[in-house]
Amino acid sequence: MRRLSLVVFLLLAGASSAGAHPHVWIEAVVTFAFKDGRIVAIRQEWTFDEVFGDSIIGQFDANKDKKFDARELAALEQGAFANLREFDYFSHLSVDDKAVPTKTVTGFAARVEKGRLVYSFTLPVEPGLDPLKGRVALGLYDPSYFVDVQTGGRAGVKYEGIGAMDCRTDLAENTRKPIFGGQVFPMEMFLTCRAP
Numbered sequence: 001m002r003r004l005s006l007v008v009f010l011l012l013a014g015a016s017s018a019g020a021h022p023h024v025w026i027e028a029v030v031t032f033a034f035k036d037g038r039i040v041a042i043r044q045e046w047t048f049d050e051v052f053g054d055s056i057i058g059q060f061d062a063n064k065d066k067k068f069d070a071r072e073l074a075a076l077e078q079g080a081f082a083n084l085r086e087f088d089y090f091s092h093l094s095v096d097d098k099a100v101p102t103k104t105v106t107g108f109a110a111r112v113e114k115g116r117l118v119y120s121f122t123l124p125v126e127p128g129l130d131p132l133k134g135r136v137a138l139g140l141y142d143p144s145y146f147v148d149v150q151t152g153g154r155a156g157v158k159y160e161g162i163g164a165m166d167c168r169t170d171l172a173e174n175t176r177k178p179i180f181g182g183q184v185f186p187m188e189m190f191l192t193c194r195a196p
Contacts, residue, residue: 022148025049026090028140030151031158032191037165038128039191042091042102042138046119046149053117056080066112077108081119090142090149091123092188095134097176100125131167131193137174139188145180157189164196 026046033041048056060076061068068076084090085103093100108121129136140149151157157169170192173185 022145024052024147026140026147026149027156028149028151029156029158030138030140030189031160032162032167032169033122034159034161034163034165035128037132037163037195038130039125039136040128041125042093042123043160044089044091044119044121044123044140047113048117048119050116053115056117057112061112068110068112073108073110076110081108081110081121087142089121089123090140090147092139092141092177092186093123093125094137094139095129097135097137100129131165131191132195136191137188138191139174139177139186141179141186143179145184151187151189165193166196167191167193 026048028047029045031043032039033043056076057066060072060079062072063069085105088102089105091102093102102123104124106122106124108119110120111118140151142149151171159167168191169189171187171189174188175185177186177188178184179186
């Protein structure tokens with residue numbers, strides 16, 4: 001058990017090596033949650049590749065019912081998610097290229113859906129960001145490139161509580177933030193909003 005936990009930690013902590021390349025793949029759906037015209041939270045749903053997902057399910061679904069009860073979920077969160085705090089949960093939020101800390105998570109949950117492991121959680125954004133007063137960008141990536149996070153283009157971005165504001169998100173490589181020894185430019189979501 002300890003050995004498998006170490007493997008899980010290394011995979012999710014973005015452990016790097018000279019020949020590193022993605023070993024874990026995540027499909028992410030992002031929801032920007034608004035209140036009174038400000039972004040107050042970013043909800044995420046991660047669907048893992050089958051190989052990695054099966055290893056987590058096998059370790060933490062103790063009764064093998066393909067569900068996580070409260071005790072299993074607590075163990076999973078502690079053993080295969082909480083350590084991602086050190087890496088900002090692979091979520092790199094910025095306004096005008098200035099980093100906005102993302103060290104807090106609420107509402108973590110995990111489930112098995114169509115045989116795939118799915119995480120969901122919320123990153124609170126306090127005191128909230130006004131998207132009309134700066135260029136908001138969100139990059140979902142592991143700097144070591146051990147984990148590859150894909151957002152599925154615009155279909156992978158949603159808005160909640162946006163009201164009459166008109167927002168769109170464009171995905172583009174950020175050539176100012178190379179990762180993996182300068183070999184990879186991470187994709188970022190650039191949010192543009194207009195007042196009604």
